[in-house]
Amino acid sequence: MRNTSATQLLFELSQPGRRGALLPKCDVPVQALASLLPEGAISEQPPQIPELGEPDVVRHFTNLSTLNMSVDTHFYPLGSCTMKYNPKRNEREASLPGLLHLHPYQREETIQGLLALLSELQDMLAEISGLPAVSLQPAAGAHGEWTALMVAAAYFRDRQEKRTKVLAPDSAHGTNPASARMAGFDAVSVKSRANGYVDLDDLRSKLDDQTAVFMITNPSTLGIFDEQIAEIAEMVHTAGGLIYLDGANMNAILGVTRPGDFGADMMHFNPHKTFSGPHGGGGPGAGPICVTETLGAFLPTPVVVRNGEQYAFDGNRPKSIGRVRSFFGNVGVLVRTYCYLRTHGADGLRRVSENAVLNANYLLSQVRHFLPSPQGERCLHEFVASAADIKKERGVSAMDIAKRLLDYGYHAPTVYFPQTVPEAMMIEPTETESKDTLDAFAATLFKITGEADDLLHDAPHSTRISRPNEVQAARKPVLKWSPAASDA
Amino acid sequence: MPYILNTPDEQHAMLEAIGVSSLDDLFTSIPSALRLDRPLEMGPALTEMELSRHMAELAARNQPAGEKVCFLGGGSYDHFIPAVVDAIASRGEYYTSYTPYQPEVSQGNLQAMFEYQTLICQLTAMDVSNASLYDGGSATAEAVLMAMSVTKRSGKVLVLDSVHPEYRQVLETYLENLDTELVTVASANGGDVKNIAVENIAAEIDANTACVVVQSPNFFGCLEDVETLARAAHEKGALLVMVFDPISLGLLKRPGEMDVDIVVAEGQSLGSPMSFGGPYLGIMACRERFVRRLPGRIAGETVDRRGRRCWVLTLQTREQHIRRDKATSNICTNQGLFALRATIYLAAMGPQGLRETSELCLQKAHYAAAELTKSERFTLAFEQPFFQEFVVRDRAGDVEGLMQRACGEGLLAGVPLGRWYDDLSDCFLVTVTEKRTRAEIDRLVRSLSGVSEQAAIPA
Numbered sequence A: 001m002r003n004t005s006a007t008q009l010l011f012e013l014s015q016p017g018r019r020g021a022l023l024p025k026c027d028v029p030v031q032a033l034a035s036l037l038p039e040g041a042i043s044e045q046p047p048q049i050p051e052l053g054e055p056d057v058v059r060h061f062t063n064l065s066t067l068n069m070s071v072d073t074h075f076y077p078l079g080s081c082t083m084k085y086n087p088k089r090n091e092r093e094a095s096l097p098g099l100l101h102l103h104p105y106q107r108e109e110t111i112q113g114l115l116a117l118l119s120e121l122q123d124m125l126a127e128i129s130g131l132p133a134v135s136l137q138p139a140a141g142a143h144g145e146w147t148a149l150m151v152a153a154a155y156f157r158d159r160q161e162k163r164t165k166v167l168a169p170d171s172a173h174g175t176n177p178a179s180a181r182m183a184g185f186d187a188v189s190v191k192s193r194a195n196g197y198v199d200l201d202d203l204r205s206k207l208d209d210q211t212a213v214f215m216i217t218n219p220s221t222l223g224i225f226d227e228q229i230a231e232i233a234e235m236v237h238t239a240g241g242l243i244y245l246d247g248a249n250m251n252a253i254l255g256v257t258r259p260g261d262f263g264a265d266m267m268h269f270n271p272h273k274t275f276s277g278p279h280g281g282g283g284p285g286a287g288p289i290c291v292t293e294t295l296g297a298f299l300p301t302p303v304v305v306r307n308g309e310q311y312a313f314d315g316n317r318p319k320s321i322g323r324v325r326s327f328f329g330n331v332g333v334l335v336r337t338y339c340y341l342r343t344h345g346a347d348g349l350r351r352v353s354e355n356a357v358l359n360a361n362y363l364l365s366q367v368r369h370f371l372p373s374p375q376g377e378r379c380l381h382e383f384v385a386s387a388a389d390i391k392k393e394r395g396v397s398a399m400d401i402a403k404r405l406l407d408y409g410y411h412a413p414t415v416y417f418p419q420t421v422p423e424a425m426m427i428e429p430t431e432t433e434s435k436d437t438l439d440a441f442a443a444t445l446f447k448i449t450g451e452a453d454d455l456l457h458d459a460p461h462s463t464r465i466s467r468p469n470e471v472q473a474a475r476k477p478v479l480k481w482s483p484a485a486s487d488a
Numbered sequence B: 001m002p003y004i005l006n007t008p009d010e011q012h013a014m015l016e017a018i019g020v021s022s023l024d025d026l027f028t029s030i031p032s033a034l035r036l037d038r039p040l041e042m043g044p045a046l047t048e049m050e051l052s053r054h055m056a057e058l059a060a061r062n063q064p065a066g067e068k069v070c071f072l073g074g075g076s077y078d079h080f081i082p083a084v085v086d087a088i089a090s091r092g093e094y095y096t097s098y099t100p101y102q103p104e105v106s107q108g109n110l111q112a113m114f115e116y117q118t119l120i121c122q123l124t125a126m127d128v129s130n131a132s133l134y135d136g137g138s139a140t141a142e143a144v145l146m147a148m149s150v151t152k153r154s155g156k157v158l159v160l161d162s163v164h165p166e167y168r169q170v171l172e173t174y175l176e177n178l179d180t181e182l183v184t185v186a187s188a189n190g191g192d193v194k195n196i197a198v199e200n201i202a203a204e205i206d207a208n209t210a211c212v213v214v215q216s217p218n219f220f221g222c223l224e225d226v227e228t229l230a231r232a233a234h235e236k237g238a239l240l241v242m243v244f245d246p247i248s249l250g251l252l253k254r255p256g257e258m259d260v261d262i263v264v265a266e267g268q269s270l271g272s273p274m275s276f277g278g279p280y281l282g283i284m285a286c287r288e289r290f291v292r293r294l295p296g297r298i299a300g301e302t303v304d305r306r307g308r309r310c311w312v313l314t315l316q317t318r319e320q321h322i323r324r325d326k327a328t329s330n331i332c333t334n335q336g337l338f339a340l341r342a343t344i345y346l347a348a349m350g351p352q353g354l355r356e357t358s359e360l361c362l363q364k365a366h367y368a369a370a371e372l373t374k375s376e377r378f379t380l381a382f383e384q385p386f387f388q389e390f391v392v393r394d395r396a397g398d399v400e401g402l403m404q405r406a407c408g409e410g411l412l413a414g415v416p417l418g419r420w421y422d423d424l425s426d427c428f429l430v431t432v433t434e435k436r437t438r439a440e441i442d443r444l445v446r447s448l449s450g451v452s453e454q455a456a457i458p459a
């Protein structure tokens, strides 16, 4: 049944002289190229990209697609990524010509519907976060982190304070310290305790008048709520610093608690996680940020403002950090976010979190007997199981188990993150999975832990390829196809 | 709730298994003082039918390209998108998957990334490409950060003022806290100033300059003297970063043949809708020797345990999840689906399709420029050769009036430049893609010059 032609590359399918797209004849008087462009500016040959027909292209990419696992086809409990169902209606609404074919430099009077949508989205995100000032511009979570840190830097500059450090727990996502560095700060790691809470003594020892921001992920990357948060916020604020909330885990607390109410000054959302924006095999996402009123003055330009019944862009913001990307933002993603929020309403969003947390706790209750979780018996939207015992007893790693899951038709959990838990397997079922699916998944995990070591070391067995040689890929990088290599 | 599967009975059974009595009990780890004691305030939930109606109403309050004839450009273009792009990119196996962390079940995405990287190298004649960044503006900033890291120079960065003004603003933001001086060099204000720009730039490059940033065709649509600039930069040990237009490379000389070190582009024109500015994709490619300083995901070829060719994410020690604050960038989520669109687009167009597309843009833009400047009211602001867009100076100085009037007549006529360039407040940028017909161009000319009969032209 399987079509092997999928694994040929486009370049190997190319036939000289074959064509896909045909273009209309030029309907204006054609002038000699040499009369329009200087000699030397023109390339004699067009780029040597492959020559294919439309049926070639369709079959190639359709067959290739079947080599992917996806939310539409598989349970995808990839922790921290919130791989929930991506509603089809959102795709349809975002494709309305009245939204899809707008040019970013159209006159404001021709985009009032879009501006109304963006303005309402700003309001909804402010309400969900408890932080009133919103920028929809950042292109992804990491971009939102960096944008907010730039806002913090501008705020301290405005107060004529020079603060050089950004603190984040060792369990933080890699983007946190990386964003700190890009924003011109030194990234300082703060210890977390075995249960995933921030080590307050360590935090205290690192907090000083050089600390600009403490970045915290709460619920944390272990899927727990750090109940010390009020105390942490108090400590950081007393030291004159700001709290940044990495909102990647907002799926646990929608309508339950708000970052602005538990001490955060700034945060980002990941709409491509929490609000079901599809992840697109790597992106696009969006990374809207919400900040306090005071910090609002420093947000990137422009923001959408409402003047009576009219909407406009406000670009006159003297304290703004400026622009963080071209044009307004990943609007297509924001439209989907809007659809998602309007579909749920306040009650629906709370149900989302309740059921995400219910599913995660249920799954935890079914697996912790054979895959212990360092964080204990309870979690919020996700939990981290550790294969450290099995690794010690039998040499079977988290990676082995993850790979074997693929054979049973499940995407693997996130493995080896957070780095603070040995042999970590971070499992996030999301609210859009059923008890049946969770039961079957738990049973499969249990079965796997009883399978022969070699079977696990060599897994997966049923996928198109077995484990790739990643060392070779990095040592001798082959990053593009070349004709010579394929002849050999 | 529309997407929650568990029935009340199932929920009950699950709570029991967990050992709690209610959903609320699942949240006891959140101190009650911090919990929200009221419902969120937002509009009521909408069913699919209601949402559909509501969105149609919002969309009806916009006037998109298609309803209006679009002559707007400046980094976002109304190019034709073949149906195969949407048909394939809307397959759930692509758009509902995550970044390919498990290569055994992501070969579709990984192979498409590898094909994308290859196509970008073929298009630009550069050695290596990453798998996409966010957009043209942030890609430009990332290229500059990369140049600073490659050259170990962080004192100064030079940028021509003909580079997209928003990209320059983004760059300014990225450099704000890094003690790097961003120097903007005037390039083109009327007349044949191309050599002046090169001289200005050459004089500014010093031993602490990381790179020079040039765009060609530039924001005004004109070609820059990239080769001379590259030479000037290299003489002082700086890199040349070039912003290019992917469609123009169906026709124009490729950056890799002009000694450019890092190229970046807005990839929207390769099969992505305008979507009010995003999501698009940032293209970035560079010389082989800089590969370990490239930001973002990269797919690489390898073999599996049975020796079969396959693809993985590679050179990951550059990235944030391994190197944290020492990473080449903080980027994690990129624009994968839009890189896939670009891949499908290029595969569908082929070399001839791409060549003809760029020739149509070139011919139609020149026809439009010639027709427009038949009116006494309009002149071209720049004399340099241009590709698919050009700057028109309104001698009556009423750009706003012209644009407003044209809009009423169903035309998105141009992008006024005064908001970015004080000396071009009487100018607007007109873009003509392959989609524009002669009839549409003639309509534009009639609308704009028709107004000229009423407006006073200074003698």
Ligand SMILES: Cc1ncc(COP(=O)(O)O)c(C=O)c1O
Pocket (backbone or CB within 6 Å): A080, A081, A140, A141, A142, A143, A173, A175, A176, A217, A221, A246, A248, A249, A270, A285, A286, A287, B331, B332, B333
């Ligand atoms: C905890 C956490 N923080 C930040 C990010 C970065 O978000 P993005 O990938 O949208 O840039 C992620 C996801 O990748 C994450 O899981």
